[in-house]
Amino acid sequence: MDIFLQQIINGLVQGSVYALVALGYTMVYGILGLINFAHGEVVMVGAMVALAVLQALLAAAFSPVLAVLLSLMVAVSACMVLGYGIERIAYRPLRNAPRLAPLITAIGVSIVLQNLAMMIWGREYHPFPMPFTNELHAVGGAIITSVQIAIVFIALLMMVSLMLLVHRTRLGRAMRAVAENPSAAMLMGVDTNRVISATFMLGSALAAVAGFMVSANYGIVHYYMGFMLGLKAFTAAVLGGIGNLRGAMLGGVVLGLIESLGAGYIGDITGGFFGSNYQDVFAFCVLIAVLVLRPSGLLGERVAERA
Amino acid sequence: MHFNQFLRFFFVFLIVALSACGKSETQVAKPQGAGEVVVKIGASAPLTGPQAHIGKDNENGTRMAIEDANAKGVIIGGKKVRFELLSEDDQTDPKTATIVAQKLVDAKVNGVIGHLNSGTTIPASRIYSENSIPQISPSATAVAYTAQGFKTAFRVMANDAQQGKVLGEFAAKNLNAKKIAVIDDRTAYGQGIADEFVKSAEASGAQIVSRQYTTDKAIDFAAVLTSIKGKQADLIFFGGMDPQGAPMVKQLRALGMKVHFMMGDGGYTPKLIANAGAAAEGAYASLPGVPLDKMPSGRDFATRYETQFKQPIQLYAPYCYDAVNVMIAAMQKADSAEPAKYLPELGKVIHEGVTAKIAFDEKGDLKGGAITLYQVREGKWQVIETMGGVAP
Secondary structure (H helix, E strand, O other): OHHHHHHHHHHHHHHHHHHHHHHHHHHHHHHHOOOOOOHHHHHHHHHHHHHHHHHHHHHOOOOHHHHHHHHHHHHHHHHHHHHHHHHHHHHHHHOOOOOHHHHHHHHHHHHHHHHHHHHHHOOOOEEOOOOOOOOEEEEOOEEEEHHHHHHHHHHHHHHHHHHHHHHHOHHHHHHHHHHHOHHHHHHOOOOHHHHHHHHHHHHHHHHHHHHHHHHHHHOEEOOOHHHHHHHHHHHHHHHHOOOOHHHHHHHHHHHHHHHHHHHHHHHHHOOOOOOHHHHHHHHHHHHHHHHHHOOOOOOOOOOOOOO | OHHHHHHHHHHHHHHHHHHHHHHHHHHHHOOOOOOOEEEEEEEEEOOOOOOHHHHHHHHHHHHHHHHHHHHHOEEEOOEEEEEEEEEEEOOOOHHHHHHHHHHHHHOOOOEEEEOOOHHHHHHHHHHHHHOOOOEEEOOOOOHHHHHHOOOOEEEOOOOHHHHHHHHHHHHHHHOOOOEEEEEEOOOHHHHHHHHHHHHHHHHOOOEEEEEEEOOOOOOOOHHHHHHHHOOOOOEEEEEOOHHHHHHHHHHHHHOOOOOEEEEOHHHOOHHHHHHHHHHHOOOEEEEEOOOHHHOOOHHHHHHHHHHHHOOOOOOOHHHHHHHHHHHHHHHHHHOOOOHHHHHHHHOOOOEEOOOOEEOEOOOOOEOOOOEEEEEEEOOEEEEEEEEOOOOO
16 A cells, blocks of 8 residues: 555656646647647756756855755746747747648757757756755655655645636736637737747746756756656646646646556556556557547647637 | 856857868878878767767777877888777667668778667677678677677677676675566666576575566656565666666665665766765676776776876776777787788787786687676775686
8 A cells, every 4th residue: 555655646746747847838839729849848958057056056155945946046037038039939930820830840949959958068967966855754654755745835836826827917817818819819909929928938937947846856957858758748738638727737647647657557467568668658648548539638628619 | 167068068069160161171181191001990889868978988988099009009011000980879779870880881990899788789780790890899798799690799898697697696695685676778788687687686596576667768767666665675676777777776765765776887887876876875786897996907097087088987988998909909910900801810819908808709708707796885886896707
């Protein structure tokens, strides 16, 4: 039982990260109907920037708490600028182009970012410094580390704030309006370009936080860490119903649990025929299953008229 | 830090720009001094991707040997020879490895040092064999590599059968592990060494309670390790390389598991300790050969390497250094750099290297290679013991 509980915890931690990244995909899709495949790379850039700042601050003997907070803030701002830049350069000129064009630039941006990061930070795995001792806490026979507890709580906090922002503020109302009908929103005086930029920046900010959390959890940063994470988060967004914020959160957590339980038990269930190396396969099996059986996702709205 | 990174960034652009103009220039600069012969040595290792730091280390070792030979001035066939390094990136990908191999063959290399991984070495070896180009792998340990019957395939490192045997016996006897869990990364190397380890551990009386798999790109092992936790193993063996080994041992400790952690030669790097931090403490790894400072010229090699490349040896650089020198020794003995002429000599060479006294058996394997076990103690790899023959 404690093993099962442990797998649930592993899944929840992994799932909260997926959920945060998935929000970025889903927000952009909701507003532009575009899948921003460069989003995973934004997570990576966030992690890399945080690493550089954290190293510099720790070397300059800053207090650990201050160093972590500052590096997180710098990473978030850097990613917001990056998100804004990506939208401005790669997507805005193509806003009225056929849908395939922005999809291709998205992949292009992703490759460019990955290679830039490789040039700047090198090809090797970097250790991510953790200035706090990462204590282990026993919960009913299972173990959860302080970092993991922080991940789940920060993810929750970010999601709640995002929901508040979308449903309670002017910007949120503008975002919902643009999502519903961009041209009508524009006619009603909503500055669509600004709203779209804001959406990209918000998504990128969440991505930076996610990047920081993944790095702190694994203690490793690498220039292509964003690729797989991005694909998984995209899967999570589709699973929850792309375009739907609550769906992205649910999809992330569900996907994390599926992966963790799947990889943990598949070997025992199939008598060793399938092994835990199929961990990544689960996510994509889920993606295929969702697309075939329930294209609108778990909480998805009918999006047919958008496409 | 920041400024450095900016510099590096800038530098890369500069190199890209320069290499674009440099291409035509190298062709002009080709005509050599009177009577000087150019001998091309091909090398291949992953220079991008997760194992790039190990691949670069291989390239450094190879380059050092070539620079040394050029500085010394080697005479083959009555003419002064200048060795030239053609280094290629195989990205640890078996498919890319064959493309790279063909590229080296087309460039008419006289011999190849590589590849790094067994998974790339094996498919590439067929191409070298078909074109009769001698190949010495510094680090491919899978048994299958030299078992294909290719006359051109050699290695300067003990194979997985030798290594897995020592590791399995050590785990079962010295560490007294009764229940062992084995994970491998499904590469030719990881799978090979894990299988040999299992054989040997079972023969020594241990029980394999869990066999798990991952990939050579994975970073999350929580699910796998939790599953192993449920089996109450007292030792985990991982057949794979350090990019996975470091986060694995870290997550292992984060799950509160106090079991032994053991890897093969893929884990014996400073990077493993740097990336895993305190979690690496107590981890075991093995490396074919005798510890460098026990070899007459080993200490000297390490110092020179560190001064030249401003970093410690990652893993296989000394083996690459030896591989090049063995190849040159064979060329000198045959008094020719023609692959067909020096290949027969390669099998007969006895070379006093920095890692071992090198001689090959009829398959191209290293004769009587020693294996050294290391453990992380106080943040450093420390020798526990060396097993097997020191020299042939």
